Amino acid sequence: MHLSDRITGGFLVLLGALAFWGGSRLPAVPGQDVGPAVFPMVVGGGLALCGALIVLGIGHSFEDEETEPVEAHEGLARWLGAWRALAAFVPPALLLFYVLASEALGFLPTAFVMVAVAALSLGASPRLALAMAVAAPPVVHLVFYKLLRVPLPAGILPAPW
Amino acid sequence: MTAFLEAMRLVAAPDVLIAIMASAVYGLVVGSLPGLSATMATALLVPVTFYLSPIAAVATIITASAMAIFSGDIPGALMRIPGTPASAAYTDEAYAMTRKGQAELALGAGLWFSAIGGIVGTLSLVLMAPALAEMALSFSTFEYFWLAFLGLMCATLVARSSPIKAIAAMLLGLLFACIGIENPGGVPRFTLGITDLLGGIEPIPALVGVFAVSEVMRAMTTPEPPPLPRRRFGSILAGQWALTKKYQWPMWRGNIVGIIIGVLPGAGADMAAWVSYATAKRFSKEPEKFGTGHPEGLVEAGASNNASLASGWVPSLLFGIPGDTITAIAIGVLYMKGLNPGPTLFTERASSMYALYIIFVLANIIMIPLGIVMIRAASLVLRAPRSAVMPVIVLLCAVGAFATGNNLFSVLLVGLFGIVGFVMERNGYPVAALVLGIVMGTMVEQNFVTSLIKSDGDVLPFFERPVSSVLAAMTIAALLWPAAVWAIRRLRPAEAAR
């Protein structure tokens, strides 16, 4: 996911310009001269300026020397081979899974799947992954549901407490 | 004196002592879980306080919030995942110390200087409450605007990267803060027609996403780091006395800055930590060591965020104006328990006030032994294999985000911010600056726009009021400083060539 300063800076110029444009189209508030448009326009303008400076390479001398991190050869990363960078997207995908599944499945089964998949992707042995997936969700549920009174969904497997 | 003895009796009641102990453990646990802030720890206590005596009720809030702010440092130091926004400013520093094998020094500094900050903050509450309250009431939106602007400037000082990229990350945070309806015009902005976005982007899901989720994402693609040398976790307090003597001046500066920021309504522990970490670096004799595992910033910022916690009670107790989100909740409890805020609380209910002071000091003292136990327990995760710890972090991210608003949308946001943080980190954009922008965004805009409304669009009043002119001068000096440094750097080699 390492991109050149040209690309990230260019993206910021684009985003800043979009924010400026989007801000300028916000409706004025009746009875006020200064409305909701001012702040996004100031911020958008500043962002576009910073992006332009980054594209030009100003301030690059302050940065630490870039070291390309060693790539993983465990779990999912090994299995994916040349596509191993994709393994990084497992955590966001698991959070998406939680959003979609927790209401229907309930907290305990959803959490079981999340912990098991994450552990296996990180190269845990199946025994460790299973142990974690069985042990961790009930503890988390107990703390959040009883102590913090967070209404976690019961779903198909309600907790015994 | 009789009032003081009466206060001792009030605090020594068994229900109060039990409440302090129980809420101390509770605060330590909640603060150390990523995604659960000190504010949430307090909010969740409110239903419990319904059933407690007035002193016990307030004691739970004081104790739990102090513990939570400290224990937010623990996951930050051990796993680079700050437990509360107040820890985000110096998370990288503490984690760097852990990687150098100085976890106990980093966490011990967090604990020791948190306790000192809490106690000094309490003394300020006891000795100078009326004077501090007077100062708080002299702040209008003009002063707050400059204060918030100064806070934003800290982004460039904290980051160990290109200042331009730090400012860009901070502005990106401000842009995220624009989303939603919580703006002075009450107009939905950048919501893309999504109802959940009307509420805007809360700092907690963003914090959890850019720090915790992106950390797990990195773990997925990098090999397990070489395990830290297997050795007994050394004494946690050893070395703190040496640090106290060596960094006496930063410690006092942290205490004072924390007290001042805490007293001002609307600016709390988060901002205190940022400003103090930045001043520590600015005035340090060895600023180049910052970011590589150097305790000086931890000393100052750790003292500062806990000092702000105590002084935040000043405007709450005297005027019913919350100093931060924690005291906003506490005020509700005070009213509920018949301890109505106001000057009469100090005169007519002096014994209750003394009792509050005693509880503050007590909470900061028991923080030390309880904190040591907590650190020892938490340090076990350093020995556990990464493939066992990280999956639990993902689960905690999901549940913690859900708990902030009992809303699945926050869980989605955490995932998205994970990707944002991951990409930013790989390309040299400091994620801490992004969090600063999101935390401060509403305050900056609110005070900027309302000040313009009050002055009928004129910028002169921003410089006219006495306090605001001083703050404006400080801001402009801070703005010009890096430019001057840059110019000098450019000129020097040119001279040498000549």
Added chain:
Amino acid sequence: MIQFTRRGALAAGALAGIAPLARPALGQGRYPSRPVTVICPWGAGGGTDATARIVANLLEKELGQPFNVVNRTGGSGVVGHSAIAQAAPDGHTIGMLTVEIAMMHWQGLTELKPTSYTPLALMNEDPPGVQVNVNSPYRDIKSLADAIKASPAGRFKASGTGQGGIWHLALAGWLLAMGLRADHVRWVPSNGAAPAMQDLAAGGVDLVTCSVPEARAIIEAGRARSLAVMAAQRNPQFPDVPTLKESLGIDYNTGAWRGMAGPANLPPEIARTLTTALQKVYDGREYKEFMASRGFGVVWADAAGFAAFMERSDASLGAAMRAAGLART
């Protein structure tokens, strides 16, 4: 008070592994058969939160199941109000409606309006007051009103809540009733009553039109004065503050109200159970004492009364917002 020990001990000891005693009943029986969620559309620590929590606690005693208050904040109340409307209509999710539900749809912020819910009971109403800095030259509402009339538009600055919020509308309505334009006094949006009162004390604005209980601590600290309330009667908690009618002869009153409701199509027998329990809560000593301690006004209306009340409130607020130029529809 037996409940308290159990809950207190639970909260304290759950980590230590003390087994929780309350087990949700699985069988479908008499309502409520499992814990009920009470959605509060505003943040912890505020007036709505406090009211929701005391009501929930007392309901728990009446109906024997936990009533858990959940803060669904954001979007100036839109998010929480949507959550109440979208909940399953089985009585296990109810919520506290606030006056904003009769305002937001006029501003085009949401489709939801009072008729999107099954009303259960009206519990509270607080009228706005008029507060000035203690050093202000205006000793009574008459001299302030005269000064406002004599000044050019936009000279006076007022605050109290966000743009288009209930206290903004109160100011606009008062100005209209005096024969002035609704924006004759410039509105400075704030994040609620507490920051506005602080700005008043710091000399940033000229007047604040929040409710008197919200201004109470600053008034008692001797930093502000309350000149009038926009209500039909004086507040018994603040007997020295006159009404607009007795001081200016203007019969204008409005207020921020709070009531309990469930999603639309709540089964009638469940709604009846809840309304009956709410009536017992309202008539009880604990509720009255709590509300008096905060200075909050108490008003009761049953389900039908609350529906009629919201309809009136919706119509009058809509008219006021159009007159003030705040409505978008």
